[in-house]
Amino acid sequence: MTRRRLRLDAKTPVLVSRPVHSRAIVSACCGVAAAGGVFVGMTLSHAKALLPCDAHVEAADPSREARLLRRLAVWATRFVPVVAVSEPDGLFLDASGCERLYGGLNPLLRRIQRAMRKLGFAARLAAAPSWGGAWALARFGDSPCISVIRSGLAESLRPLPIEALRIGNETVGLLREVGITRIGELMALPRSNLAHRYGQALLRRLDQALGEAFELIEPIRIREPVYAERLFDGPTDRIEVIEIIARELLEQVCGQLAARESGCRELYVRLLRSDLAPLDLTVRTSRLSRDGKHLWKLLSPQLEKAQLGFGVEGMRVRASGVGTIRHHQTQCMGREPMAPNEETDGRASDPLADPSVAMLVDVLAARLGPGGVMRAVPLASFLPEQAFRFEAVQHLLPVRINADVVRADRPSMLLNPPVPVDVVLLRPGGPITSVAMHKRLLRVRSCIGPERIGAEWWNGEDGDRDYFKVATDDGRWLWIFFAVQRSRWFLHGEWT
Amino acid sequence: MPGILKALAERIHSVEARSTGAFRTVPTGLDAIDRALPHGGLRAGAVHEWFGVEGTADAPPRASWTPPLILLIHLARQASRHGAAVLWVGRHVWPSVHSLAENGGSLLAASLFADPADAGARLWTVDAALRCPGTVVIADGSRMNAASSRRLQLAAEAGGSLGLLARPMQESRELSVAATRWTVVRTGAGGQEQRWSICLVRSKGVDAMVTQERSWMVERMSSGGIVVVSPDLDVRLDAAPAAA
Numbered sequence: 043m044t045r046r047r048l049r050l051d052a053k054t055p056v057l058v059s060r061p062v063h064s065r066a067i068v069s070a071c072c073g074v075a076a077a078g079g080v081f082v083g084m085t086l087s088h089a090k091a092l093l094p095c096d097a098h099v100e101a102a103d104p105s106r107e108a109r110l111l112r113r114l115a116v117w118a119t120r121f122v123p124v125v126a127v128s129e130p131d132g133l134f135l136d137a138s139g140c141e142r143l144y145g146g147l148n149p150l151l152r153r154i155q156r157a158m159r160k161l162g163f164a165a166r167l168a169a170a171p172s173w174g175g176a177w178a179l180a181r182f183g184d185s186p187c188i189s190v191i192r193s194g195l196a197e198s199l200r201p202l203p204i205e206a207l208r209i210g211n212e213t214v215g216l217l218r219e220v221g222i223t224r225i226g227e228l229m230a231l232p233r234s235n236l237a238h239r240y241g242q243a244l245l246r247r248l249d250q251a252l253g254e255a256f257e258l259i260e261p262i263r264i265r266e267p268v269y270a271e272r273l274f275d276g277p278t279d280r281i282e283v284i285e286i287i288a289r290e291l292l293e294q295v296c297g298q299l300a301a302r303e304s305g306c307r308e309l310y311v312r313l314l315r316s317d318l319a320p321l322d323l324t325v326r327t328s329r330l331s332r333d334g335k336h337l338w339k340l341l342s343p344q345l346e347k348a349q350l351g352f353g354v355e356g357m358r359v360r361a362s363g364v365g366t367i368r369h370h371q372t373q374c375m376g377r378e379p380m381a382p383n384e385e386t387d388g389r390a391s392d393p394l395a396d397p398s399v400a401m402l403v404d405v406l407a408a409r410l411g412p413g414g415v416m417r418a419v420p421l422a423s424f425l426p427e428q429a430f431r432f433e434a435v436q437h438l439l440p441v442r443i444n445a446d447v448v449r450a451d452r453p454s455m456l457l458n459p460p461v462p463v464d465v466v467l468l469r470p471g472g473p474i475t476s477v478a479m480h481k482r483l484l485r486v487r488s489c490i491g492p493e494r495i496g497a498e499w500w501n502g503e504d505g506d507r508d509y510f511k512v513a514t515d516d517g518r519w520l521w522i523f524f525a526v527q528r529s530r531w532f533l534h535g536e537w538t
Numbered sequence: 539m540p541g542i543l544k545a546l547a548e549r550i551h552s553v554e555a556r557s558t559g560a561f562r563t564v565p566t567g568l569d570a571i572d573r574a575l576p577h578g579g580l581r582a583g584a585v586h587e588w589f590g591v592e593g594t595a596d597a598p599p600r601a602s603w604t605p606p607l608i609l610l611i612h613l614a615r616q617a618s619r620h621g622a623a624v625l626w627v628g629r630h631v632w633p634s635v636h637s638l639a640e641n642g643g644s645l646l647a648a649s650l651f652a653d654p655a656d657a658g659a660r661l662w663t664v665d666a667a668l669r670c671p672g673t674v675v676i677a678d679g680s681r682m683n684a685a686s687s688r689r690l691q692l693a694a695e696a697g698g699s700l701g702l703l704a705r706p707m708q709e710s711r712e713l714s715v716a717a718t719r720w721t722v723v724r725t726g727a728g729g730q731e732q733r734w735s736i737c738l739v740r741s742k743g744v745d746a747m748v749t750q751e752r753s754w755m756v757e758r759m760s761s762g763g764i765v766v767v768s769p770d771l772d773v774r775l776d777a778a779p780a781a782a
Contacts, residue, residue, distance in 0.1 A: 393618065393622055393624075393647075393648040394623055394647075394648065394650070396623065396672065398670050398671050398672070398673075399623045399650075399670060399673065401670070402625075402666065402667060402670040402673070403650065405666055406652055406663060406666060406667070409662065409663075410652065410654060410659065410663065414652060415650055416650070416651045416652070416653075417649065417650055417651065418635045418638070418649065418651065420635060420639060420643075420646070426634070429635065429636065430635035432651060435650065451760060452634055452636035452637060453634060453636075453637070454607040454608045454637045455633065456635075456636075513732075516724065517724025517725050517733075517734075519732050535634060536604060537732050538591050538604040538607050
């Protein structure tokens with residue numbers, strides 16, 4: 043996969059390393075590297091020294107690998123219906139009853155192997171009557187693609203090392219101390235002694251490998267996409283028809299969401315145009331929604347502006363970002379329910395939790411653009427213009443008020459950027475006596491300050507500021523600062 | 539007789555009110571002003587216009603118009619106590635985040651900001667927001683004519699929301715259907731206090747005889763709230779509600 047993604051040639055070795063006690067250890071390697079003598083567990087410097095050319099080294103990322111394995115499991119459902127993930131690097135496929143569709147187990151294995159190779163994975167496959175047996179044969183068997191029936195399972199497992207039983211390193215060490223290295227040697231020993239010396243877990247793993255003990259797997263659950271489609275008999279450019287179909291498809295999607303007790307945050311609408319590439323429209327909501335009217339209100343302006351070309355042949359609507367919206371009872375014996383519902387509770391704690399506010403945000407964002415509705419997020423800074431950030435409302439989650447918001451007296455209106463002004467001082471560095479604004483000289487009747495706000499030197503800024511709270515003779519209260527390094531005066535805000 | 543009229547007005551209001559939001563009236567938090575208003579505060583499902591802030595000296599140029607943000611923040615804070623979301627429309631009326639974060643930051647958490655590109659989009663935004671039940675919309679109302687005023691009033695009635703429009707003093711002679719109209723003027727006299735003189739120019743449903751007092755002097759406290767002060771005696775009349 044890495045080789046294909048980075049377009050490396052076939053001869054470049056690829057290594058995956060992970061840090062262990064401040065040393066870089068090879069956690070995986072490709073076939074080229076393995077042919078050069080590299081094996082999992084050796085140090086990275088040692089591996090590089092063994093290889094004749096420069097190797098591409100990737101840092102191990104367990105969470106990314108887990109996500110990839112999960113995606114691979116979803117992909118594998120095209121062969122069998124039940125697939126489970128075997129951490130960290132394996133998949134269990136339940137092929138019971140499916141092999142006949144492929145002409146037997148071996149053709150099925152070969153087919154999976156070919157498909158995996160096309161994806162860029164060198165997979166080892168094994169088919170066995172037990173999960174434990176298949177696990178052992180896939181990892182420690184001689185052949186990269188092997189199928190074993192029940193009568194031959196025990197014989198196939200005998201030559202495998204005891205690590206193939208999925209037992210802990212401690213037990214492996216204990217068994218190796220007494221010279222037991224193969225599963226066959228373990229099977230020859232009396233079971234009662236094994237249980238007494240090494241615990242029941244060893245026997246359970248042995249029985250699971252031999253198919254004599256029950257073992258559960260947890261299959262992945264694939265949620266069907268929320269999707270509705272309509273293909274027309276022929277292309278149409280009548281907007282009324284397209285709107286009716288769009289509303290019907292929206293209702294279908296909302297019905298599917300309601301049946302799943304869920305809502306969506308994004309809605310993708312694709313118009314299949316007869317002479318042009320498909321046109322994709324996207325509707326985003328700030329909260330989970332399955333309200334057909336609301337979604338239509340967001341979609342219809344986009345649909346009106348859509349370029350239909352010579353006509354539309356079909357339409358697809360797909361919901362994304364699906365999450366749970368709990369059903370709540372609207373009526374009880376013909377009356378309103380006694381208990382307050384979630385919406386009422388949410389309103390008291392967070393005003394923005396109200397569904398009508400979420401709908402308003404969506405409507406405004408659809409008309410004014412994604413940044414049409416914003417909220418202010420406080421940041422930890424003493425500089426007034428950097429003490430907050432306006433960000434577009436994506437999801438109406440409560441704002442975290444930073445405890446470090448400056449509690450000092452600040453003006454109600456802040457000018458950003460500050461406006462240069464001219465002032466007259468009583469004495470250098472002293473109180474301000476008049477301010478020139480809008481071509482008028484305003485006399486100052488009160489001047490409070492200075493309040494020094496230091497530059498945030500750790501952010502690479504320089505320039506301290508001395509702020510003055512100034513009352514002019516026409517009743518204004520201005521916030522003026524002197525930029526010490528620049529030797530200039532600025533108006534930064536006003537109490538208005 | 540005034541008592542009967544007041545009771546009758548209350549009954550008509552309760553019949554006509556279609557407010558589906560969390561509040562029907564937002565008290566200003568200033569008892570002296572609330573007593574002069576027909577429902578004890580600013581009525582939801584209506585638009586209220588605030589003209590100013592204007593200086594006491596000669597009229598400054600239009601570019602220097604500043605909305606009465608401290609008063610609007612105070613009213614927004616009063617409304618947010620009822621669980622209302624606050625939408626500030628138009629960058630000209632966006633207050634500083636520091637002033638919203640005062641008193642625990644609940645107003646900041648309830649605030650949303652929109653800055654439409656032109657006057658048409660601004661009118662549409664305010665209209666759409668007023669139709670959302672239980673919200674407070676504080677908007678730049680400059681360059682809005684009587685038709686716009688009618689449209690916004692209908693939207694507020696439909697949604698039961700509270701609309702506060704900040705407008706320049708020069709537009710105070712424009713026709714409007716707003717429920718109340720206020721002017722805010724800076725007071726040049728005084729010492730260290732930040733004071734404004736506010737005047738109730740019009741209030742629907744109130745006979746001029748019912749309320750005698752229509753002009754008040756308000757002062758900003760260091761904690762961020764505002765109080766009504768006597769212009770003559772310089773004595774604070776009702777500090778308790780605003781300080782809460």
